[in-house]
Amino acid sequence: MTTLVLPSKVTICEVAPRDGFQAENKWIPTEEKIRIVRSLANTGVRSMEITSFVHPRAIPQLKDAAEVVRGAEDLTNIKFRALVPNVKGAERAIDAGITKLKLMLSATDSHSLSNANSLVEDAQNGFTPIIELAEKNNVKVGGSISVAWGCPYEGKVPLERIISIVDRYTKMGIEEVSLADTTGMANPKQVYEYLGVLKNEFPKMEFSMHLHNTRGMALANAFAALQQGIVLFDSSIAGLGGCPYAPGASGNVATEDLVHAFEEMGIDTGMNLDSLIATAKEVKNYFGHDGGSYMLQAGPSSALSPRVKAQEKLES
Ligand code: ZN
Secondary structure (H helix, E strand, C coil), rough: CCHHHHHHHHEEECCCCHHHHHHHHCCCCHHHHHHHHHHCCCCCCEEEEEEECCCCCCCCCHHHHHHHCCCCCCCCCCEEEEEECCCHHHHHHCCCCCCEEEEECCCCCCHHHHHHHHCCHHHHHHHHCCCCHHHHHHCCCEEECCCCCCCEEECCCCCCHHHHHHHHHHHHHHHHEEECCCCCCCCCHHHHHHHHHHHHHHCCCCCEEECCCCCCCCHHHHHHHHCCCCCCCEEEEEHCCCCCCCCCCEEECEHHHHHHHHHHHEECCCCCCCHHHHHHHHHHHHHHHCCCCHHHHCCHHHHHHHHHHHHHHCCC
C-alpha cells in the first residue's frame, strides 16, 4: 500500500458570524449573534472571522459589528479576525478590540466593481493606510482574494492574475492570503495546480482556502489543497453563507462536514464533531434552513457502527 502523505494537523477558521450572517436577509438580533458565537466557541474552534466592519448601509446585517466583538471579548482562547473594506472599517475594528484584520480584494475588476465599487488596483492602493494603522496598533493583517478561482462575470481566473495579486500583497508585507472560491467555481485539479505554482513562487506566504460548496466540489477542493500541504481552511457552521453580490453564490463548506472529512483521514482539527453537529442543529433551527450540511442530513459515518452490528446479528 502506498501511503499518502498529508498534513497531520490543520487550523479551521469559523466564518459563519461574518460570511453566514451577512447572507441572511432577516435581521439577527445582536444577542442572538453573540449567542451563536459563544456556542461555536464550545466546539474547540480556535480561529473565527467574527464580523466585517463594512459601512452599515452596505451590509445592514453587520452594523452591530463592534457590539458582537465586545460580546465575545472574554473568549480569549479564540483568535478573532474581522474583514475590513477600508481604513474607516479598520479604525472601527481596532477600536472594538480586533487584533487581526482581513483585507478585502477581488481577483477581477468586474467582481470588484460590483462588490466594492472600485477597480482591483484602486482597492490595492487603499491598503497602505490600513496596513500603517494596523502596524501602529500592533494588529496583524491578512490578505484575501475573492473569486480567486473563477469569477461569475469573467469566468476562470488566470493563474498569472493571482500571482500578480499575491506578489503585490508580498510587497506590502502581508504574510497570509486567503484564496476564496466565492461562487464555487474551483475544481480540484485547478486547486492542486495553482497552489503548486503559488507555493513555489511564494515559499514564505501562508495560503488559506475559503471554499464555497455551490457545486458540490468544496471537499474535493479541500483535499487537493491538503495534498499541496495547505493547513489553513475557512468553513461555516451548517454551511451558512454566500456572497450577496455574486449571482447564485450559496453555502460555504459546512464546518461539521470539513471536520468530519479531516478527522476521518486522521487529520487533527482540534474540534469536537459532536458539539459542532449540535451547534449546527441549533443554528438550522434558528434560521429555519441550513446552507447545505451532509452531517445534518446523514450524520457522521462513525454513527453507523451500531446499525452494522445489528445487521451482523440478524445474519448469524
Ligand atoms: Zn465566502
